[in-house]
Amino acid sequence: MKELILPPYAPVLMESTRALGYTLEAAIADILDNSITAEASRIDIFFEPSDNPYFSILDNGSGMNDLELNNAMRYGSRHPKEVRDSNDLGRFGLGLKTASLSQCRCLTVVSLKKGILSGRRWDLDLISQRQEWVLLELGETDINKIEHINKLIENKTGTLISWTKLDRIIVGEYSLEETFNKKMPIVREHLEMVFHRYLKGEQGLIKLEIFINNNPLQGNDPFLIEKSYQILDDEKVFIDGSEILIKPYILPHMSNLTSTEINKLGGSDGLRNQQGFYIYRNKRLVVWGTWFRLARMEDSSKLARVMVDIPNSLDEQWTLDIRKSIASPPDVVKKSLKRIVDKIALGSKRVWVTRGRRETESSNILLWQRFRNRDGTVQYDINREYPLIENLLESIGESEQKQLINLLRLIEINIPMNALRVDFNNDCKVSMDDEDEKLELIRKMVEQLISISNDPQVVIEKLMKVDPFANYPELLKELLEEVY
Numbered sequence: 001m002k003e004l005i006l007p008p009y010a011p012v013l014m015e016s017t018r019a020l021g022y023t024l025e026a027a028i029a030d031i032l033d034n035s036i037t038a039e040a041s042r043i044d045i046f047f048e049p050s051d052n053p054y055f056s057i058l059d060n061g062s063g064m065n066d067l068e069l070n071n072a073m074r075y076g077s078r079h080p081k082e083v084r085d086s087n088d089l090g091r092f093g094l095g096l097k098t099a100s101l102s103q104c105r106c107l108t109v110v111s112l113k114k115g116i117l118s119g120r121r122w123d124l125d126l127i128s129q130r131q132e133w134v135l136l137e138l139g140e141t142d143i144n145k146i147e148h149i150n151k152l153i154e155n156k157t158g159t160l161i162s163w164t165k166l167d168r169i170i171v172g173e174y175s176l177e178e179t180f181n182k183k184m185p186i187v188r189e190h191l192e193m194v195f196h197r198y199l200k201g202e203q204g205l206i207k208l209e210i211f212i213n214n215n216p217l218q219g220n221d222p223f224l225i226e227k228s229y230q231i232l233d234d235e236k237v238f239i240d241g242s243e244i245l246i247k248p249y250i251l252p253h254m255s256n257l258t259s260t261e262i263n264k265l266g267g268s269d270g271l272r273n274q275q276g277f278y279i280y281r282n283k284r285l286v287v288w289g290t291w292f293r294l295a296r297m298e299d300s301s302k303l304a305r306v307m308v309d310i311p312n313s314l315d316e317q318w319t320l321d322i323r324k325s326i327a328s329p330p331d332v333v334k335k336s337l338k339r340i341v342d343k344i345a346l347g348s349k350r351v352w353v354t355r356g357r358r359e360t361e362s363s364n365i366l367l368w369q370r371f372r373n374r375d376g377t378v379q380y381d382i383n384r385e386y387p388l389i390e391n392l393l394e395s396i397g398e399s400e401q402k403q404l405i406n407l408l409r410l411i412e413i414n415i416p417m418n419a420l421r422v423d424f425n426n427d428c429k430v431s432m433d434d435e436d437e438k439l440e441l442i443r444k445m446v447e448q449l450i451s452i453s454n455d456p457q458v459v460i461e462k463l464m465k466v467d468p469f470a471n472y473p474e475l476l477k478e479l480l481e482e483v484y
């Protein structure tokens with residue numbers, strides 16, 4: 001058989017990869033990934049909708065020398081299967097080129113390492129004209145013309161990316177200024193969320209500062225860690241020796257949040273849509289607000305968010321895409337995630353009842369609890385930690401547990417308030433006030449609890465602290481004596 005060497009046509013390949021589907025914010029995040037991998041502690045994003053509009057991203061990372069920069073400009077600069085450092089946010093050897101040229105026709109990279117400046121440029125117009133992979137090498141005068149080059153020199157080390165010929169950013173808009181006004185708040189929000197753990201300087205990460213036109217970004221933690229509850233213990237799953245760490249949280253109820261916090265969490269509608277798993281690849285948020293079809297987006301789980309930390313060594317198993325915007329769990333992990341989702345569905349209900357300030361003061365364990373919400377309204381909830389309910393929940397299967405919890409909620413929200421109000425106003429005697437019936441019921445229940453217990457003494461001691469049993473100490477003693 002004869003071998004043919006068939007390299008791609010430069011202009012066709014470069015134009016086609018522009019359509020990988022990057023949004024402006026995803027493209028910028030992909031460039032920032034490179035800066036973070038290069039251990040930058042400060043990144044400046046500048047944009048200028050002037051006569052010569054441009055977009056620049058400047059970092060103070062390690063920078064590249066001439067050879068490294070040549071390689072960085074190559075499509076496929078590193079093999080996707082190559083083992084990467086554990087803190088490397090890259091995978092495909094494409095992002096710098098594909099992300100940049102999805103937004104502009106001219107990409108210039110200037111890098112400063114060990115006091116030496118190097119500059120390279122891909123210009124799609126030139127490539128289309130020459131039909132060749134023509135990479136331009138910038139001379140000193142060319143480099144000095146690049147916007148913000150002085151800032152790179154001041155940093156002493158780092159990289160400056162410059163996007164010009166911004167054809168894609170302006171598509172469908174009247175003016176670049178208008179586009180920037182519309183798109184930059186989205187970019188800001190995206191970066192504040194995607195890199196929030198770097199912006200906070202989480203343990204083990206270099207604390208990162210990001211500025212857009214000199215305005216600092218604030219990390220936006222979608223878990224509000226300080227206020228949320230971790231409802232289940234951490235769970236670790238291992239694949240081929242690599243660890244996946246899963247931490248399930250429940251956000252505080254809306255009545256316990258400020259309006260800024262609610263907005264940051266996605267607003268009241270957003271809360272529901274953004275429940276689900278939050279997948280962090282090397283601490284960088286990749287995918288969020290999805291249950292991966294392991295559960296439905298229910299109102300009842302709208303405060304549930306599960307942090308999943310994955311390492312870059314499992315990219316293939318998670319089928320990470322070039323834009324780092326899609327990843328789905330491998331089957332082994334799905335099983336663990338499903339188990340967690342099911343547990344959350346139960347656990348989260350308990351948190352709903354702590355939505356307001358508990359107002360019922362009593363040392364006994366109460367069946368009904370009165371809560372005062374932030375907005376001044378009050379509500380009555382059936383205490384899910386009431387021992388008889390808890391015992392029952394533990395003794396039945398998952399599907400019955402769900403039914404029981406739904407039933408309790410149904411009872412709570414269907415208290416016949418109006419009818420009760422009318423009856424009380426009319427001084428009607430309602431049968432729930434019937435002492436004889438109460439006594440009879442309590443007697444029956446205690447007898448039943450004693451009959452299924454190994455230690456009636458303990459049962460009675462517990463009930464002495466549980467409302468309404470605690471109101472009948474004589475009866476409880478009498479029933480205990482009957483046993484012995």
Ligand SMILES: Nc1ncnc2c1ncn2[C@@H]1O[C@H](COP(=O)(O)OP(=O)(O)OP(=O)(O)O)[C@@H](O)[C@H]1O
Binds near residue numbers: 061062063072091093
């Ligand atoms: N800001 C930067 N500072 C230092 N080196 C950089 C920077 N940007 C890119 N590089 C180098 O250029 C290479 C190519 O970057 P590119 O984003 O194209 O691919 P990648 O990061 O390796 O993988 P991916 O396609 O997943 O992003 C990087 O691997 C890195 O060595």
Ligand SMILES: [Mg+2]
Binds near residue numbers: 030033091094
């Ligand atoms: Mg990259």
